[in-house]
Amino acid sequence: MRRAMAEAEVGDDVYAEDPTVLELQERVAAMFGHEAALFTPTGSMANVLAVAALVGPGQEVLCEARAHILRAELGAHGALTGITSRTWSDEHGQVDLEAVEGMYAPDMGPFFVRTTAVSVENTHNFAGGTVLPIGDLQRLRSWADTTDCAVHVDGARIWNAHVATGVAFEDYGSIADTLAVCLSKGLGAPVGSLMIGSAEQVAEARVRRKRMGGGMRQVGVLAAAGLHALEHNLDRLAEDHEHARLLAQACGADPNLTETNIVVVDVPDAAAVVAAAREEGVLVGAVGPTKVRMLTHLDVSRPEVEQAAKVLGKIVGG
Numbered sequence: 001m002r003r004a005m006a007e008a009e010v011g012d013d014v015y016a017e018d019p020t021v022l023e024l025q026e027r028v029a030a031m032f033g034h035e036a037a038l039f040t041p042t043g044s045m046a047n048v049l050a051v052a053a054l055v056g057p058g059q060e061v062l063c064e065a066r067a068h069i070l071r072a073e074l075g076a077h078g079a080l081t082g083i084t085s086r087t088w089s090d091e092h093g094q095v096d097l098e099a100v101e102g103m104y105a106p107d108m109g110p111f112f113v114r115t116t117a118v119s120v121e122n123t124h125n126f127a128g129g130t131v132l133p134i135g136d137l138q139r140l141r142s143w144a145d146t147t148d149c150a151v152h153v154d155g156a157r158i159w160n161a162h163v164a165t166g167v168a169f170e171d172y173g174s175i176a177d178t179l180a181v182c183l184s185k186g187l188g189a190p191v192g193s194l195m196i197g198s199a200e201q202v203a204e205a206r207v208r209r210k211r212m213g214g215g216m217r218q219v220g221v222l223a224a225a226g227l228h229a230l231e232h233n234l235d236r237l238a239e240d241h242e243h244a245r246l247l248a249q250a251c252g253a254d255p256n257l258t259e260t261n262i263v264v265v266d267v268p269d270a271a272a273v274v275a276a277a278r279e280e281g282v283l284v285g286a287v288g289p290t291k292v293r294m295l296t297h298l299d300v301s302r303p304e305v306e307q308a309a310k311v312l313g314k315i316v317g318g
C-alpha cells in the first residue's frame with residue numbers, strides 16, 4: 001500500500017484533475033451501480049454530503065436511534081446543514097419499516113417538518129456490526145418508491161456486510177439514492193471515504209465539500225491507498241469476522257450474533273473494563289457506561305486476537 005501511494009500519479013483534485021482520485025471515484029461508483037462518487041477525507045464528511053443531498057435545511061431524516069450520523073458525528077448534520085431527525089429503536093440496528101411508515105411525514109403544509117430521507121447503517125456500528133438483510137432493504141426501497149422519501153445508506157462497513165452475506169455491491173447500491181463508504185476502516189487505507197450518488201448529487205456535494213474545507217489537492221497518494229485496499233484487503237475481512245467471534249465467545253457473548261468485525265458486550269462498568277484491558281495491552285472502547293466495543297481488523301493478527309481473547313475472557317468473561 002505504501003508503495004502504491006508513493007508511485008501514484010497525482011493532479012489537482014479541486015479541479016477534478018487527479019487521475020488516481022478519478023479512477024477510484026469511477027471504480028467505486030460502478031461497483032455500486034451509481035453514476036458518480038466523490039472522495040472525502042472521512043466517512044463523516046461523506047455522510048454529511050450525502051444526507052445534505054437528500055434533506056434540506058429544516059427537513060428531516062429518519063434513522064435508527066444509535067445511528068452513527070446522529071450519535072457520533074458531533075451533530076454535524078444539524079450544525080452544518082440544518083437538518084432535523086427522528087428515530088426508531090431496534091436492539092440490532094435493523095430497519096423497522098412499520099415505524100418508518102408511521103413516522104413518515106410528506107409535505108403537510110406550513111407546520112410539520114417534512115421527511116425527505118431515511119438513513120440506514122450497514123453494518124450497524126453500535127449495534128455490534130450487525131448486517132441489514134437485503135430483503136429488508138429491498139422492502140424499504142419499495143416503500144420509498146411509493147413516497148417522496150429517499151434512502152441513504154451509511155455503508156462505512158458495507159464491505160463487511162458483503163463479505164458476511166455474499167450480497168453483491170450492486171444490490172446494496174440498488175436500494176440506495178446515496179451511500180457513504182469508508183476505505184479507512186477494515187480495508188486498512190490510512191484515510192478516505194466516498195459519497196456515492198447521481199452525477200447531479202455528486203456535483204452538488206463537490207461544491208459543499210469545498211465549502212467545508214474538504215477540497216484536497218494532490219490527493220491521489222491517498223486514493224492509491226484506497227484502490228490498493230479494494231484490490232487486496234476485501235476478501236480477508238472474513239478473517240476479521242472469525243476473530244470477532246473468538247472475542248465474543250471469550251466474553252461470554254453468543255458468537256452467532258457476531259456477524260462481522262464488531263463485538264459489543266454489556267458489562268457492569270465499561271470504563272473499568274477499558275482500563276483493565278489497556279493495562280494488559282488490549283485496546284477496547286466504551287460506547288456507553290455499561291457497553292464495551294471491540295473491533296478486529298487487518299493489523300490484529302490471529303495470535304494477537306487469541307491473546308486479547310485470553311485477557312478479555314479474564315476481565316469480562318468472569
Ligand SMILES: Cc1ncc(COP(=O)(O)O)c(C=O)c1O
Nearest residue numbers: 042043044045068121125154156
Ligand atoms: C457507521 C459509521 N459511519 C460513519 C463513520 C465515520 O467515519 P469517519 O471516522 O471516517 O468519519 C463511522 C466511523 O466509525 C461509522 O462507524
